[in-house]
Amino acid sequence: MARAAIVVLAGTDTHADTGRLVNALETAREFAETDGDEGLLIFDGAGTQWIAELTDPDNEYHDLYRSVRDEAAVCEYCAGAFGVTESVADAGLDTLDDHDGHPSIRSLVEEGYEVITF
Template sequence: MTAQPTAFALFAYRQEPGCFIHVLLNGLDLDDKGHPVKIILEGPATTLLSDIDSQEAPLPALFKKASERNLIDGYCLACATKLGARDDAETSGLAPLSDMSGHPSVASYIQKGYTVINF
């Protein structure tokens, strides 16, 4: 009997493009190795959606690749709203996540079997 691969929910909090690049790289690497992955933009990271295409390489290409693989689960609706990034977040086509008082619930990912990692 083969063990199920571990599922990971990667919560990106920081606004720094370099940090988000590492979230995307790790998400893509885990996916390549057969692990279910969801990437969630929280807090200041939601503001990165406003100019993702104008960021320096490799961020736009990695974001596109992760999006095409459906690894990005969505963004925090409350944080995007509070930080003035809601319009850009909506334009991105990503899902607004708000199941915990307007924020994505870590507990809901754990209940679905994901191991949560915060970046």
Template sequence: MAKTAIIVLAASDTPEGRGRMVHAIHAARELKTAGEEIKMLFEGIGVTWLDAFHKADHPFTQNYGSVFEEIKDTIEGACNFCTTGRFEVGDAVETLGIPLLGPEGGHYSLGNLVANGYQIVTF
């Protein structure tokens, strides 16, 4: 069984970022459906997607919220610093029940994923 970590780094407010997120959630759903081991993580400005998915009236959520709900159980978490210190989306992340990763006020290290055999795919 393949072990894949999908890392979302794309911004939520650009056409490029929206395209990347569509591909990220569809890839997560495809791998999950195939029975593969998958973890999805949000890093950098990618954490702003969690704020978008927190809002039922957000256009992206209206179109892709059902796919997000299908893969929500694959979400390992969101970078602590990026969520709380840089992009201030902590309330949305908490409401969604997404864990914060990394030390308080710090970044999450992807090294453990690599050491445990995960292939890293970034969007």
């Protein structure tokens, strides 16, 4: 059994950012499809901007996002800082605010998660 926290930090500005997002989604899906594995998908920093785009059914990666959406959460502080709080709420995603408004990476490590950033 493997446990991973997949953290999307890449914004929406460049082709390279899109590549990092897709790799994160593919990694999250691989964990979701493997019996006994546990994966969390966390949108943090500029990565929170992806929520509005990925929830659009016309987005090229919408179906991939939907395949891992149940494992996803968003940094509460960063959603506010990047102006996407409403998009996150509309998407029905949980927000994480364990450490000064941000997800606690330390707690994830303590709980045995490997942290993978994209």
